[in-house]
Amino acid sequence: MSSKQEGESIRCLVAKVGLDGHDRGAHVIARAFRDAGFEVIYSGLHKAPDEIVQATVQEDVDVLGISILSGAHDTLVPKVMDGLAEYGAKEDTLVLVGGVIPDEDRDELREEGVAAIFGPGTSIEETIDFVRENAPQR
Amino acid sequence: MNADDESLLEDLLDGSHRALARVISKIENRSPGYRPLVSTLYAYAGTADVIGITGSPGAGKSTLVDKLAETYRERGETVGVIAIDPSSPFTGGAVLGDRIRMASTVGDMDVFVRSMSARGTLGGLSTATTDAVTAMDAFGKDKIIVETVGAGQNEIDVVRTAETVAVLVPPGSGDSVQTLKAGILEIADVFVVNKADRDGADRTVQELREMIELGKGSGFGNAGHHGADGTNRDGDGGARSDDGSTDWTPPIVETVATTGEGVDAFIDELAAHRRYLEASGERSEQARTRHAEEIRTLLREDVNAILESELERAGGIDALAEAVRIGDADPYTVADELLDPVERCLEELETDVDLEFE
Numbered sequence: 001m002s003s004k005q006e007g008e009s010i011r012c013l014v015a016k017v018g019l020d021g022h023d024r025g026a027h028v029i030a031r032a033f034r035d036a037g038f039e040v041i042y043s044g045l046h047k048a049p050d051e052i053v054q055a056t057v058q059e060d061v062d063v064l065g066i067s068i069l070s071g072a073h074d075t076l077v078p079k080v081m082d083g084l085a086e087y088g089a090k091e092d093t094l095v096l097v098g099g100v101i102p103d104e105d106r107d108e109l110r111e112e113g114v115a116a117i118f119g120p121g122t123s124i125e126e127t128i129d130f131v132r133e134n135a136p137q138r
Numbered sequence: 139m140n141a142d143d144e145s146l147l148e149d150l151l152d153g154s155h156r157a158l159a160r161v162i163s164k165i166e167n168r169s170p171g172y173r174p175l176v177s178t179l180y181a182y183a184g185t186a187d188v189i190g191i192t193g194s195p196g197a198g199k200s201t202l203v204d205k206l207a208e209t210y211r212e213r214g215e216t217v218g219v220i221a222i223d224p225s226s227p228f229t230g231g232a233v234l235g236d237r238i239r240m241a242s243t244v245g246d247m248d249v250f251v252r253s254m255s256a257r258g259t260l261g262g263l264s265t266a267t268t269d270a271v272t273a274m275d276a277f278g279k280d281k282i283i284v285e286t287v288g289a290g291q292n293e294i295d296v297v298r299t300a301e302t303v304a305v306l307v308p309p310g311s312g313d314s315v316q317t318l319k320a321g322i323l324e325i326a327d328v329f330v331v332n333k334a335d336r337d338g339a340d341r342t343v344q345e346l347r348e349m350i351e352l353g354k355g356s357g358f359g360n361a362g363h364h365g366a367d368g369t370n371r372d373g374d375g376g377a378r379s380d381d382g383s384t385d386w387t388p389p390i391v392e393t394v395a396t397t398g399e400g401v402d403a404f405i406d407e408l409a410a411h412r413r414y415l416e417a418s419g420e421r422s423e424q425a426r427t428r429h430a431e432e433i434r435t436l437l438r439e440d441v442n443a444i445l446e447s448e449l450e451r452a453g454g455i456d457a458l459a460e461a462v463r464i465g466d467a468d469p470y471t472v473a474d475e476l477l478d479p480v481e482r483c484l485e486e487l488e489t490d491v492d493l494e495f496e
Contacts, residue, residue: 008167009230009255034231039255044238051244055237058250060159087156138163 010135012063015043015052017080020070025098029065032124038063038131049076053083056093062135068099074108081112092136098122139174147178150277155247158277162252165269176269182276186218187412190300191285192293192322197306198332200239202395202404203285207249208242209401210281216248218274220267222286222296225255232256236285250274256293264295265435268428271299294325301424302411304328304404307346309338323349326388328407334392334400346390354387386414448476 014030016023023045033040041059043052056064064084068076077097084090090113097109098118106117115134118127139147149157161179164172189206193199200221207217221236234253243249252270256263267284274282284300286293297303305326323346331342389407393400415421449455452475461467 008169011163030233034226034233035229037226037229037231039225039232039234039253041234041237041253044241048245054245054247055251057155058159058252059237060156060163089156 010038010063010131011041011059011061012038012065012131013041013043013052013056013059013061014065014067015047015055016045016067017043017047017049017052018068018070018072018076019046020068020072021045022069023067025069026067028124029067029098029127032128033131036128036132049079049083052080053087053089056084057087057089061093062138063094063096063131065096065098068097068101071100073097073099073101074105077109077114078112081114092138094131094134094136096127096130098127139178140171143171143175147175150179150273151182153278155250158250158273159252161273162270165273166254166266172269176272179272179276183272184275186271186275186279186282187302187408188271188275188282188284188300189408190297190303191283191306192287192297192303192325193306193330193332194308195287197308198393198395199285199287199306200236202306202330202332202393202401203236203283204240204242205395205398205401206283206405207240209398209405211243211246211249215280216278217243217250218271218277218279218282219249219251220254220270220274220282220284221251222254222256222263222267222284222293224287250277250279264299265432265439267296268299268432294322298325299428301415301421302327302408304330304408306330306332307342308333309336309342327386327411328404329388329390330404331390331392332395335394339392343390343392350388350390386411386418386420444480445476448480452476 012033014026014033016026026042030040030042041055041061043055052064052066055061064080066077066080081090081095084093084095095114096116096118097114101109101117101119109117116130146157146160150161161175163169165176191199191203203219203221207219210217219240221234221240223232223234223236225232232255234255237251237253240249240251254263254266254270271282271284284297286296303325305322305328307323307329309331329346331339331346333339389410391400391404391407393404395401415424449458452458458467458472462469462472
């Protein structure tokens with residue numbers, strides 16, 4: 001209808017990685033992003049880091065949101081980041097991590113290149129605003 | 139083309155997945171510079187088989203595409219998939235969920251899956267799809283599959299960018315009256331009754347068969363969507379020659395996409411249709427129709443852009459709309475007045491557009 005629909009739109013991949021069957025949060029985020037006017041690709045459950053990398057590269061997303069509630073973030077996230085680097089996609093992809101991430105692990109994830117970590121209780125608006133402000137300009 | 143785009147193009151032709159992904163984004167966004175890029179890509183394209191797959195939501199399209207891609211890969215062919223999902227008419231946002239079903243080929247970068255939302259309007263989606271197909275073709279994909287929900291005219295236009303169109307009909311898609319209706323069933327080159335292990339599959343096959351027979355008898359066939367205005371059916375009352383080279387009757391394939399049953403038969407029919415296209419000369423005819431449509435769409439977009447700036451000069455659409463609302467003008471007069479200077483320009487120009495190509 002409006003000319004807004006044409007031209008650029010923020011593309012996001014919402015990804016569930018590893019052996020973690022809790023996708024309620026990912027669904028809520030996917031829907032909220034859609035309503036914010038983003039294009040959301042949802043990975044589905046139980047994806048390996050390789051699959052996430054493949055999807056991120058092929059879909060050329062601006063934002064990769066990884067949802068992890070299993071506690072395996074310190075092994076899975078670096079694998080994803082390394083994969084992105086291999087395809088030259090690490091620099092200009094905004095990587096977010098959501099879920100249960102203990103405070104003492106956060107610095108390490110940031111060093112890996114994660115732009116922001118959203119724990120339990122983060123408001124949807126906060127996440128959307130962060131994406132709008134920080135999505136890479138290409 | 140600027141230096142960045144040149145190196146992007148070079149990387150794409152070199153086989154960089156990232157570059158292909160980036161070029162498709164530029165196409166989707168209509169980024170500055172996308173046109174010379176696509177225009178260069180045309181020189182490298184034209185070798186891939188382009189297959190369109192459509193059907194109602196939940197018919198099993200993505201799952202079938204997944205199995206199709208897997209089988210082509212086993213045969214050593216590379217595959218590109220463009221999966222189109224609707225976008226919200228309110229926010230423009232979309233959830234693109236087709237990728238979830240494409241699990242058989244995960245980790246295999248030679249299956250390049252790209253999700254697209256139906257963002258543009260006015261033929262914009264079919265242009266973007268055609269251009270994305272061209273990019274994948276130039277990249278060197280052997281088979282390119284375009285998958286979309288068969289909901290309306292827009293989607294039908296999209297799927298018609300393919301050379302061979304398969305329409306999925308799940309069992310229990312309504313009675314035989316549904317098969318009389320115009321629309322999606324008319325564009326099929328191959329019918330796929332997916333979920334063929336379910337009750338009612340036989341009946342659906344039977345109803346489709348009757349529909350196809352009916353089309354044969356009347357000569358206003360539903361056989362071959364691209365040939366509807368072609369020369370191969372006038373006056374002969376739909377008679378078919380036995381060698382199958384002059385006309386095509388859509389076959390019906392039964393599949394169970396979740397198990398992969400019937401996928402080989404489906405691939406055989408797709409290949410048979412491809413051979414028919416070559417043998418009958420239909421493929422060239424089809425390409426001409428497609429390119430004519432591309433040229434028209436591009437021209438429409440360009441003229442539209444010129445008119446938009448004309449609109450701005452005239453004070454913007456809002457002011458004009460308000461003038462109509464309060465009764466100071468009507469839409470026809472406004473349109474005439476806006477177009478008047480453009481028409482006068484064209485008259486004065488004495489247009490001698492002489493296009494020459496080597």
